[in-house]
Amino acid sequence: MKIIFFGSSEFSIPFLEAIYRSNHEISAVVTNIDRETGRGRKVLPNPVKLKTIELGLKFLEIVKMDDDIFRKLLDLNFDGFVVVSFGHIIPENILNLSNGASVNVHPSLLPKYRGPSPITTALMNGDVETGVSIIRISKELDCGDIFIQTRFKISDDDNRDILEKKIIETGAPLLVGVLNLIETGIIEPYPQTGQASYTRTFDSSNLKINWSLKAKDIVNKIRAFSSEPGVSTTFNNLRIKILNAREYEDIDEDTANLITANDFLSGAIIKADKHSGLIVKCKSGEALKILELKVEGKNRISYLDFLNGYNIKTGDYFI
Secondary structure, eight states: OEEEEEOOSGGGHHHHHHHHHSSSEEEEEEEEOOEEETTTTEEEOOHHHHHHHHHTOOEEEESSSSHHHHHHHHTSOOSEEEESSOOSOOOHHHHGGGTTOEEEEESSSTTTTBSSOHHHHHHHTTOSEEEEEEEEOOSSTTOSOEEEEEEEEOOTTOOHHHHHHHHHHHHHHHHHHHHHHHHHTOOOOBOOOSOOOBOOOOOGGGSBOOTTSOHHHHHHHHHHHTTTTOEEEEETTEEEEEEEEEEOOOOOHHHHHHHHOTTOOTTBEEEEETTTEEEEEOSTTOEEEEEEEEETTSOEEEHHHHHHHTTOOTTOBOO
16 A cells, blocks of 8 residues: 555654554655754654655645645645554545545554544553554544454553553554555445543643642553653752652651651651661651652762762651
């Protein structure tokens, strides 16, 4: 098949490469224009565009899916569409150009977690399984019939980076297999069934740690946002990303007294030594053990390096 590939993020790239290595041909790649990113608001090259150039493929940069891109697609020779982490809804007039041979890779067990953030949402909710759904694209967001779906376990140590890797390793060969079956005409998708749910976009306001939450909820938030963009807190006017943490379960009588004592509010450091670790009070009766963190402008460090380098003591606060 001759494919038009739509994608705009790092997550898209392994799927683009998988098609490139297959027997299918990529007629063109449609991706976003270069945009301002990061705290410095620098204009950086779109990663999909860079990979497309590296592979020697034709690409089309867009701001939005409009009549201009429709006209450009009319000039191309292709058999179908593949959409992976593109960030735009495909309009009906463009979708009709695929003659039904349109495929979207969605990282959830549809109809659960339709929308822009299924991986992050699954981790924030503490789900124990997720999967990959390869669907026919429809007018409505993530509502298309399913070509194939596979599921796998989310382990306690999985964060977004690890879970994305699992989804890519599972989903990329699955995508190529579906394209093979579409080409030979021996696969028919089936309707989604079950209760649908929808995810949302997140912004910087969602990346601040609220220490009055349950320890498990804070851990899940840390897992969900991984190192980038990462969730953060403040210590002595320093912005600190918490990269790895666990619920603190070694609660003896002395620790229980510290956690419940009125002397310490949520966010208080109730233990800070190499034996016990860096322990922070959360919701009443619970605590969090921080394992790795990153002070703004510095490299990733262990809790022990943080204790040694920043003169941490019991009674200090993360806020």
